[in-house]
Amino acid sequence: MRQHDTLFIGGEWVAPAGTGTIDVISPHTEELVGRVPDGTPEDMERAIAAARQAFDHGPWPRLSFAERAEVLGRLAAIYNERQAEMAQLITEEMGSPITFSNLAQAPQPLGMLQYYAELGKTFVQEEQRPGLFGPITVRREPVGVVAAVVPWNVPQFVTMTKLAPALLAGCTIVLKPAPETPLDAYLLAEWAVEAGLPAGVLNIVAAGRETGEHLISHPGVDKVAFTGSTAAGRRIAAICGEQLKRVSLELGGKSAAIILDDADLASSMGMLAIASLMNNGQACVAQTRILASQSRYDEVVEAVAGMVNSQPVGDPADPSTGIGPLVAKRQQDRVEAYIKIGMEEGAKVVTGGLDRPYDRGWYVSPTVFAGVTNDMRIAREEIFGPVLAVIPYDDEADAIRIANDSDYGLAGTVWTADTEHGMDVARQVRTGTYGVNCFMLESNAPFGGYKASGIGRELGPEGLSGYLEYKTIARLG
Template sequence: MRQHDTLFIGGEWVAPAGTGTIEVISPHTEEVVGRVPDGTPADVDRAVAAAREAFDNGPWPRLTFAERAEVIGRLAEIYAARQAEMAELITEEMGSPITFSNLAQAPQPLGMLQFYAELGRTFQQEEQRPGLFGPTTVRREPVGVVAAIVPWNVPQFVTMTKVAPALLAGCTIVLKPAPETPLDAYLLAEMFQEAGIPPGVLNIVPAGRETGEYLVRHDGIDKIAFTGSTAAGRRIAAIAGEQLKRVSLELGGKSAAIFLDDADLPSSMGMLAIASLMNNGQACVAQTRILASRNRYDEVVEAVAGMVAAQPVGDPADPATGIGPLVAQRQQTRVEDYIKIGMEEGAKVVVGGLTRPYDRGWYVAPTVFAGATNDMRISREEIFGPVLAIIPYEDEADAIRIANDSDYGLCGTVWTADADHGMDIARQVRTGTYGVNCLMLEANTPFGGYKASGLGRELGPEGLNGYLEYKTIARLG
């Protein structure tokens, strides 16, 4: 078992203020696999003070972008050397299949570090613009101390969408990992120490919701960067509005995969399996609404049902596993409740249902509903599990209407033999990320959502902007 008795604050491993602990439970075995301190408001105070000192008086914000990029590049090299260890740790703590952990959970955070290291080597802190009476300087400065609050589903991916650009900008950070997945943050802290990043630049306090809200409200925090549920995002946005703090929110999704009549179903199913079922369905970008024309509806149902039924369900540490357990018992209950709701609403279960694959572990049967309509709760609410609803449409205009008829706008896909026509569809769907015959998140392009899917963008040069303040300096003479 992985036992941690300290918190990472001010570049040191320090004793927590309280005696409470957080137990990390394997979703596969239901056994305790780790234990960390349960952070308290006093721990938050200490972490914010360390971050404040590092920002107000430390060297990190005063380095050039190129100098910080050099350090981030060194951190990336260390991360690369421990990438496999990180993947295995995330699989252990939250049940992500090891194939997905090796494909995304660890490599994508590494890619973000590498991208921002490269961006920083040529990024200019100041630029000159002509003014009415003389030259004007536009200067980019770090926003300050950042509270990064991350969820359990892709913990390092989400951490790095915040930490990597914040580091390059010159910010200092207090990271609050989710109580379900604090262990990977400890491994990241070890990498920071090895990279020689100054004390206080990163501080880590695992804690629950109440301590998280204390962090959000803390007067030493300049910006909040949050990923999680839309309900929690609304709460954080309200607090940030009261205090006029900078805030970025990456929230929920209910993405639609549109299958056009010319789509090659057999060749599409492999990529759709990733797009819809990645991480056991626990992904905000998951394509959980499958839109099929009435002309080919039965074919699409048969293809999707066959794809889902073929997914091996089992031990997430087994490379053969396609779908593992959900992160917690409450999540298992939540997803099974939605399966009941879908059945009550009149949708038809064609794969899966309420029979659990195993007696032990927080597994649910991957489930496909046919005969769904877009007004059903299973079509409108984020389930966050391996549950797909196949919805018929009349024509392409109707498909676009259904895709857009959602409170969310995070992601989406279209599947077609004509990629150029797919681009035309993509331009009409109101989401922040879209794929034609694929689902990809790139470190060099912005990621975020429309509507209730959030505020702001992460990744790419656009993601750096959220951690910068812009200052205009005019001069005469």
Template structure:
């Protein structure tokens, strides 16, 4: 069992203010696999103070962006050497299949570090524009101390969407990992220290809701970057609004995969097995509404059912596994609750249902519902598990209407034999990311975020860097 008894604050491993601990439970074995301190509001005060001092008095914001980019590049080199270790750690603590951890949980954070290190070497900190009375210099300066509050499903990925651009921009950061997945952040802290990031620039305190809200509300924090549920996002937005504090919110999704009549179903299902079921269905971008024309509806239902039935459900550490357990017992109960809701609403489970595939571990049966209308709860609410709904549409315009008939707007896909037709559909669906015959896997160089209740702001790309910068205009005569 991995045990840590310190917190990473001010560039050092410090004794926590309290004595409470967080037990990390394997969702596969239901056994304790790790233990870390449970951060308190006093620990958050100490972390913010360290970040505040590092920003107000330390060298980090005063270095050139290229110099900071070089430090982040060193961190990327250390991260590359420990990718396999990171992937195994995340699989152990939250049940992500090891193949997905090796494909995404560890490599994508590395890709973000590499991208922002490179961007920082060429990003324009100042530019000059003509003004009414003389030239105007537009300057970009770091926003200040950032609170990065991250979820458990893709912990390193979400940390890096915030940490990598914030560091290159010149901010200092307090990271609050979710209590379900604190172990990977300790490995990251080791690499941050080894990379030579100055003391106090990055502080990491795993904690629950009370300490998290204390961090978000802290007057020493200039910006909150949050990824998680829409309900929590609303609360954070309210706090930041009261304090006129900057915030960016990446929230939930209920994305639609539109299967057009000219689609090659065999090819599409190969991609949708990842797009719809990645990370055991615990992904905000998962394509959980499958939209099929009435003329091919039964064919699509069968293809989706065959795709889901072909997934191996089991030990996430086994490379043969396609779907592992839910992260926690409460998540297992939540997903099974939605399966009951779907049955009660009149939808038909053609695969899966309420029979658990394993006696031990927080597993649910991957489930495909047919006979779903878009007004059902299983089609409107984010389930966050391996539950798919196949919804019929009349024509292409109706498919776009159904895709847009959602409180969310995070992701989506269209599957067609005509790429230009797919691009036309993509332009009409109101989501922040989209894919034509492929899943948009959140490219580091392109902005990621959502419309409507899926969030506010964008991460990744130059737009993601701008989220950690304040713009200053300096006019002068002569």
């Protein structure tokens, strides 16, 4: 078991103010695998004070972009050497299949560090522009102290979408990991110290909702960067709006995969398995609405069911596993409740259902529904598990209409033999990230959502902009 008795505040491992602890339970065995202190508001006060001191008086915001990029590069080098360790730890604490952890949970955060380390080498802090009466200087300055609040499903990925650009910008950070997955953040803190990150630039306090709200609403925090549910995002947006505090929100999704009639189903299903079922279906970008034409509907249903059934369900540490357990008992109950709702709404279970594959562990049966209409709850609400709904459409225009008929707009895909035509479809779907015959996120391109999927963009130079204030300086003579 991984036991931590301290919090990472001000560059040191310090005793918590309270005596409460957070137990980390294996979703596969239901056994204790780790324990960390449960942070209190008093702990958050210390963390914010340390971040404030480091920003207001420390060297970090006063370094050049290139100097900060050098530290990010050292952190990336450490991450690169030990990414297998990070992948294994995330699989242990939240049940992500080790193949996905090795593919995405560790390598993608590493890629973000490498990207921003490289960007910082040439990023210009001050730009000169001609003005009406004299030269204008446009200066980019760090926004200040950042509260980074991250979820449990891809903990390092989401952490790094905030940490890497914030660090390059010159911000200081208080990171609040989710109670389900605090262990990976401790490992990251060790690497940050080894990389030479100055004291107080990164502070980590794992805690629950009450302490998290204390962090978000604290006047010493200049920006909140949050990833999580849309409901929580609305609450955070209200707090930040009242305080006129900068905020970025990456929230939920209910993404649609449009399968056009010319798509090769055999080749599409392999990539769709990743797009729809990644991380046991616990991904905000998961393509959980599968849109198929009336003329090929039965064929697509059969292909999707076959794809789901081809994914072995089992121990997430086993490299042959395609789908592992859900993160917690409450998540298992939530997903099974949605399966029941789908049945009650009149959708047909093609494969899966309410029979659990194992007696131990928080597993659900990967499920495919047919006969789904887009007004059903299983087609409109984010389930966050391996549950797919196959929805018929009349023609391409109808498919695009259905894809856009959602409160969300985070991701999406189109599957076709004609990639240029696929691009035409992509331009008509109101969503932040889209794929033609694939789905992927790139470190150098913006990621975020339309509508209830959030506010702002992460990754790419756009992600860095979210941690900068822009100052205009005019002068005469």
